[in-house]
Amino acid sequence: MGVGYARVKLANPRLSELAPVEVDALADTGSVHLCIPEHIAIQLSLEEVDGREVTLADGSRQTVPYMGPISLFVANRRGFAGAMVLGNQVLLGAIPMEDMDLIVNPRTQQVIANPVNPNIAGSIAMGLLACPSPNVTSTNTQTTEN
Numbered sequence: 001m002g003v004g005y006a007r008v009k010l011a012n013p014r015l016s017e018l019a020p021v022e023v024d025a026l027a028d029t030g031s032v033h034l035c036i037p038e039h040i041a042i043q044l045s046l047e048e049v050d051g052r053e054v055t056l057a058d059g060s061r062q063t064v065p066y067m068g069p070i071s072l073f074v075a076n077r078r079g080f081a082g083a084m085v086l087g088n089q090v091l092l093g094a095i096p097m098e099d100m101d102l103i104v105n106p107r108t109q110q111v112i113a114n115p116v117n118p119n120i121a122g123s124i125a126m127g128l129l130a131c132p133s134p135n136v137t138s139t140n141t142q143t144t145e146n
Helices: 038-043 094-099
Strands: 003-011 021-028 034-036 047-055 061-074 077-085 102-104 111-113
Touching (some): 003 111, 034 038, 038 077, 077 094
Antiparallel strands (some): 003 061, 047 061, 061 077
16 A cells, blocks of 8 residues: 655546636555545535445544546546545545546555556556357357257
């Protein structure tokens, strides 16, 4: 797990006439989602699309608004996400970081584009080798009867 910092630009892709908001965010690969303070959700006129029950670092559980969509710009990468309204600082979790192929540099604690893919975000579309499912039968099977 890594913790670092990033300059993040947040925008509402549905309302392009609104100016984006640029903030310093805490990046935590041990956290899962993007979390934003309520004032940023209001500033970007984000729509509440659902609620989420979250477990906080102290083990307590809380229901929070889930807003979106939101555009993120970090370290020459762009992504889209939903955001939970929680806390007083933007928190960049593992899902948006993975989506944009970002890593936390352990030496500088800065969020950077993955050096393996410096120009465009890379991703893994399939984690396992393609194997036929045991429940799928081939339509090209021919049987011969004697």
